[in-house]
Every structure is written in structure tokens, then in C-alpha cells.
Amino acid sequence: xxxxxxxxxxxxxxxxxxxxxxxxxxxxxxxxxxxxxxxxxxxxxxxxxxxxxxxxxxxxxxxxxxxxxxxxxxxxxxxxxxxxxxxxxxxxxxxxxxxxxxxxxxxxxxxxxxxxxxxxxxxxxxxxxxxxxxxxxxxxxxxxxxxxxxxxxxxxxxxxxxxxxxxxxxxxxxxxxxxxxxxxxxxxxxxxxxxxxxxxxxxxxxxxxxxxxxxxxxxxxxxxxxxxxxxxxxxxxxxxxxxxxxxxxxxxxxxxxxxxxxxxxxxxxxxxxxxxxxxxxxxxxxxxxxxxxxxxxxxxxxxxxxxxxxxxxxxxxxxxxxxxxxxxxxxxxxxxxxxxxxxxxxxxxxxxxxxxxxxxxxxxxxxxxxxx
Numbered sequence: 001x002x003x004x005x006x007x008x009x010x011x012x013x014x015x016x017x018x019x020x021x022x023x024x025x026x027x028x029x030x031x032x033x034x035x036x037x038x039x040x041x042x043x044x045x046x047x048x049x050x051x052x053x054x055x056x057x058x059x060x061x062x063x064x065x066x067x068x069x070x071x072x073x074x075x076x077x078x079x080x081x082x083x084x085x086x087x088x089x090x091x092x093x094x095x096x097x098x099x100x101x102x103x104x105x106x107x108x109x110x111x112x113x114x115x116x117x118x119x120x121x122x123x124x125x126x127x128x129x130x131x132x133x134x135x136x137x138x139x140x141x142x143x144x145x146x147x148x149x150x151x152x153x154x155x156x157x158x159x160x161x162x163x164x165x166x167x168x169x170x171x172x173x174x175x176x177x178x179x180x181x182x183x184x185x186x187x188x189x190x191x192x193x194x195x196x197x198x199x200x201x202x203x204x205x206x207x208x209x210x211x212x213x214x215x216x217x218x219x220x221x222x223x224x225x226x227x228x229x230x231x232x233x234x235x236x237x238x239x240x241x242x243x244x245x246x247x248x249x250x251x252x253x254x255x256x257x258x259x260x261x262x263x264x265x266x267x268x269x270x271x272x273x274x275x276x277x278x279x280x281x282x283x284x285x286x287x288x289x290x291x292x293x294x295x296x297x298x299x300x301x302x303x304x305x306x307x308x309x310x311x312x313x314x315x316x317x318x319x320x321x322x323x324x325x326x327x328x329x330x331x332x333x334x335x336x337x338x339x340x341x342x343x344x345x346x347x348x349x350x351x352x353x354x355x356x357x358x359x360x361x362x363x364x365x366x367x368x369x370x371x372x
Contacts, residue, residue: 020297022196028087029190031140033212035063036241037132038079040205046241061138068131071124076205078125084201085109086177096188100166101177109175130159142189156183194302207261209240218291222299233285234278246283266292
């Protein structure tokens with residue numbers, strides 16, 4: 001019998017601690033949020049173009065994103081506004097959503113993101129989001145079980161700033177969004193899923209996007225009792241809109257920075273890589289994730305089910321390359337440093353507060369693993 005079973009019985013005495021469970025949950029739609037929209041690099045261009053066909057050559061997924069030349073690409077601040085501010089505001093409304101969504105004043109938004117009085121950066125990022133054009137063809141199953149198709153070229157919303165006119169003729173007393181129909185239809189009908197809002201806030205934009213992507217895989221692994229979740233590096237790059245490398249040294253360095261906060265927090269217990277090739281013969285890697293204590297605590301909290309004993313990770317098979325594990329280096333990567341609050345850097349301060357949530361989770365995890 002293998003010493004590393006891939007299925008294990010439920011053991012309540014080994015349940016993750018309750019203080020790792022998320023207390024501040026946000027529910028987001030599961031259709032458009034899976035697909036990349038923002039360029040999370042600080043500079044340079046990114047080409048967001050996804051085309052998937054079935055065996056008969058029919059298009060199953062087309063997703064193309066174009067940025068406005070005047071306002072520029074939607075980057076890190078635009079991403080944080082979408083995922084932390086706008087999604088939170090959308091969550092507060094019952095479905096179907098109203099067309100007009102109030103966000104607050106530019107000063108209030110700037111303060112939320114530790115931008116002090118830099119309302120110009122907030123305004124620019126909102127306009128970048130509003131001007132981002134999407135050409136899409138996809139199908140999804142709605143909350144009522146019916147099949148829906150989205151095939152359109154569209155922007156998601158318009159932005160009305162304080163003092164400008166709202167659709168009903170009133171003068172806006174804050175910043176408002178005017179939802180466009182293709183986007184509103186998805187929001188009104190798509191299933192939602194929970195995420196840990198405090199954890200989202202504590203992560204850098206790249207690590208936050210990683211959390212959004214790998215959480216699907218980790219929860220599936222926990223649901224079916226698998227020891228690991230698997231994800232192709234090439235697939236990750238596609239849906240994270242990050243540069244894809246073809247040599248392992250660059251891959252390991254790139255992904256180390258993304259994975260490190262999740263290893264530190266205990267969301268992921270271990271990451272390992274196995275070399276493979278894609279359909280065109282290019283080098284690729286299968287990334288295997290062992291769910292950590294925080295992932296198991298989230299899964300239990302979100303599902304309200306008995307918590308499972310953490311499956312033992314299988315031995316690294318032949319052909320696999322070195323793995324990642326939580327490191328205790330004091331250097332940390334630059335995503336965990338505390339910068340000065342300029343417009344670009346204040347975003348990192350608010351988004352990457354390791355001294356708060358991540359280090360608290362790390363201390364809890366260390367205490368749990370300390371021998372009695």
C-alpha cells in the first residue's frame with residue numbers, strides 16, 4: 001500500500017483552527033472574474049487574447065481585451081479598485097442590480113487605498129477600467145441552471161464623477177458607475193463564490209490574482225479528497241495575464257514571488273513543479289499545490305461541512321523538479337516591503353500588509369505545527 005494516500009477519512013480532531021477561518025467574506029461572480037482584464041505589471045505591454053476551440057473547430061471561448069490609448073492600460077490600481085471597491089459595492093445590492101451604483105467620493109476612495117489626497121490617480125484608474133474594451137464569446141450556466149451566451153464587444157460600465165449628470169438628470173454627489181447591459185446581465189445571472197476579503201486586501205496585486213486563480217483548484221482538491229491541486233504554468237500565465245517563460249530558472253523565480261505570501265500565510269503548504277510540454281511542444285510545467293491550513297479553514301467555513309485531515313503530500317515523482325516550501329528568510333521579496341505612500345507605492349502598502357494578516361497567519365501556523 002502506498003504510504004501517501006490520495007484520499008483520507010474525515011478527522012474532526014485535526015480540523016484547522018477557527019481563527020484561520022475568514023471573518024470578512026466577499027462574494028464575486030464566477031464567469032468574467034476568471035478571465036484576465038488588467039495588466040498587473042508596472043510597465044510594459046501585455047497581450048490579452050484567449051481563443052479556445054473544440055475538436056470540431058468551433059470557438060468555445062474568445063476573450064480579447066483592448067486598452068484606451070488616451071487613458072492607458074488598466075494596471076494595478078485599476079485592478080484593486082475593481083476587485084476590492086467595486087465588487088464590494090456590487091455585493092451590497094440585491095439582484096437584479098440597479099443600473100447606477102454609488103462608489104463614494106474620490107477622496108474617500110483615495111483614503112481607502114492609502115493614497116492620501118491623490119484623487120487624480122483614482123480618477124485615472126477608474127477611467128482606465130471604464131475605457132477597457134472587451135470582445136467576448138463564451139457560455140456559462142446561470143444560477144437557475146439555464147445556459148447563457150455572452151457574445152459581444154463592450155465596455156463594462158461608464159463613470160460619472162461628482163458634479164456631473166446622472167441618467168435621471170440629478171447631479172452626482174459622489175462617483176457613480178453606470179452598468180452596461182452585457183456586464184449587468186452576467187452579474188445578475190452568474191453564480192458567485194466566496195473569498196476572504198481581508199486576505200485579498202493583504203496581498204500584492206500579483207499574489208491576489210494568484211489567490212483568485214488557484215482557489216478554484218484548491219477547493220476542488222479538498223472537495224474530492226485529493227492531496228494536491230494541479231495547474232499548468234502556461235494556463236496560469238494565460239489567466240493571470242503575466243509573461244510566460246520557457247526556461248525553468250525564470251519560471252521558478254517568477255512564481256516564487258507570487259507563491260511566497262501564500263506559503264507564508266499557510267494558504268498553500270507546498271508547491272512543486274513537474275516538467276512537461278504543451279500541445280505545440282514548448283516547455284511547460286505542471287504546478288502541484290498542497291492545500292495549507294488556511295485553505296482548509298476557508299473551505300470548511302465556506303461550505304459549512306466537517307473539516308478534513310490534511311492529506312499527506314505524495315513523494316516527488318521521477319521527472320519532477322524541486323519544490324517550494326515556506327522560507328524563514330528575513331529578506332522577503334519586494335512585495336512584502338513597506339514603501340513610502342506615493343500613488344503607486346501606497347497601493348502596495350495597503351495591498352500588501354504582511355505585518356498584519358499574513359504574519360499573523362504565519363504565527364498561528366507555526367504555533368500549530370510546533371511539537372508538543
